[in-house]
Amino acid sequence: MKLGRMNHLGYAVPSIEAAISHYRDVMGATDIEEPFDLPEQGVKVCFVNTPTDSGMNGTQIELIEPFDATSPINNFLEKNPQGGQHHVCFEVPDIATAREEFEAMGKRILGPTRIGAHGTPIFFVHPKDMQGMLTEIMETPKGDH
Structure with missing residues (x-):
């Protein structure tokens, strides 16, 4: 398994609108996407894009x-009512190969491979097998680098 690009950091929040206000008004974020529902995963999602100097996606x-x-x-927010870092996501070129490699290493995969918020296949690896961090593995979106 080769570490791919970090795609995103996932933050569970009790209010997406309050979190958007925080990133816009406190952190100065200017590239905030429109929130959308992802009912099949049980979440409402919004991406805040971070800038880079290289012209590549941050x-x-x-x-x-x-x-x-x-x-x-909900369980995460019960333990962390103000919200907090939920997961980290790394890209891989081929999701099926990555899943096979993680399973061959004895890593516990949480649920089936499914389509994530970027419209590409994803799966999650148990935090106890990943140094305490819930880790999302996603296939690199087409057209990305």
């Missing part, structure tokens, strides 16, 4: 708010 901050009472991030 790392994104993914704000995730529970979609409803069945959201998988």
Whole structure:
């Protein structure tokens, strides 16, 4: 397994609108995408794009708010009511190969491979197998570098 580009840091938040205000008004973010619902994953999502000097895509901050009472991030927010870092996401060129390699190393995959917020296949690796951090693995979106 070769480490790919970090695509985003996921932050669970109790209010996506309050988090957007924070990144815009306190952190000076100017490139904030429109929030959208991802009910199949139980979340509402908004991406904050960070700038770079190279013209390449910067790392994104993914704000995730529970979609409803069945959201998988509700447990996280119960323990962290103000929100906090939920996961880190790395890109791979081929999701099926990456999953096979993680499984061959004995890493626990959480659930099936599914389509994530970027419209590409993803899976999550258990934090106990990843130095304590829930890790999302995503196939590099077409057209990205």
